[in-house]
Amino acid sequence: MPTTRIAFQExxxxxxxxxxxxxxxxxxxxxxxxxxxxxxxxxxxxxxxGYFVKGMRSEHRRIWTQRREAEVNPFLTDLAPELLWHAEEAGWNVLGFELLEGRHADYSPGSPDLPKVAELLHHLGETPCPEIELRHAEQRLESYAATPADLDFFAGNALLHTDLNNANVLVDDSAHLVDWAWATRGAPWLDAGYWVIWLMAAGGHTPESAEQWANRVPAWRAAPSAGVTAFAVANAAMWQEIGGDAPDSWTVRLVTASRDWARYRNSL
Known part of the structure; x- marks a missing residue:
């Protein structure tokens, strides 16, 4: 569930x-x-x-996401805004980042942002995964995989972002990824797979056209077809659980996109 937001001045x-x-x-x-x-x-x-500031109360149940961002940021050269400082005071944990110019990526078909995002994911794929504590993709998807054997497809030692929401991609001359709270270690093609779902959720993309964009990411071209299908099925189950019986207008797009992608993959 979303966290209740307060103003900086509060x-x-x-x-x-x-x-x-x-x-x-x-x-x-x-x-x-x-x-x-x-x-x-x-x-x-x-x-x-100017700076971008984000923070949580130190006792928040997801405070680990703040620490995860602080730990991974030094390894994200040219991929993400630089973390400039980290403050803990009066029961709050606050991060201060450089303020990037740019806008949220446009994922619609024909958008000039799409090649920039593909290049960004290519660059991420060339970035070594740091030796810090990260969640593992197979652990995160364990409850949603169709069979335990499917989890082997998701394991790996690549650094992953895992939340390819267009709001997490800032674009100007190039693209940058923000919000690394869910940084994960796993198979190198998974972020391109997450991108497929978000492309479809943006509207106008079929499973085929979304996968064509993913195919611009070198790691995706090496992904096993059975693994991609297993990943699509697991994400459909995950979004169905997140959406529940009455998904909101935002979530229903992800439920529908992930379901349609899984159906397409199973038909191949």
Whole structure:
């Protein structure tokens, strides 16, 4: 479930003061319009600079996502905004990132952003997975795979983002991935598979056309067909569980896209 969002200005004064030790006096704060995994997510501006700030209460049940982002960021050269500082104060855990220019990626058919995202995933595939604690893809999908044997397809030692929501891709001359809370270790082709689902959910993409975009990612071209089918089936089961009996308008797109992709894969 999404985390309840508060404005940056509603943080305890001691937390704002801790942030300003790194930034200088903050003159303006604008709430982020996308993503609700953090309790605070905002663009903050000083006289000369801007930063992206995200934070959670230290006792939040998903506080590990903040720590995961802080740990993985040094290994994401040119893939993601740089983490500039990490503050813990008055029961809050806050991260400060460089503020990138750009907009959320457009996943619609014919979008000029699509080649940039494919290149981004190619670059990610060439990035070594750091020796830090990460969740494993086969563990995350264990409850959704059709058979235990399918989990072997998802295992690997590649660094994965796993949340290819277009709101997590910022595009200008190139593309960058933000929100690495769900960074994972697994088979190198899985992020291209996640992208297939998000492309279909964006509208206008068939399973065939979405897979054609995934095929621009070298790791995808080496994926076993049976593994891709197993991955599609597992994601359909996962999104069905997330959606439940009454999915909201946002979730229903993912439920439908993942179901349609699994049906297509099973028909091959």
């Amino acid at each position: 943080l305890p004064p001691a937390v704002i003061a801790a942030v300003e030790k790194h930034t200088g006096p903050i003159l303006k704060a604008e709430p982020a319009s996308e993503g609700f995994n953090s309790e605070v997510a905002a663009r903050v501006f000083t006289e000369n600079d």
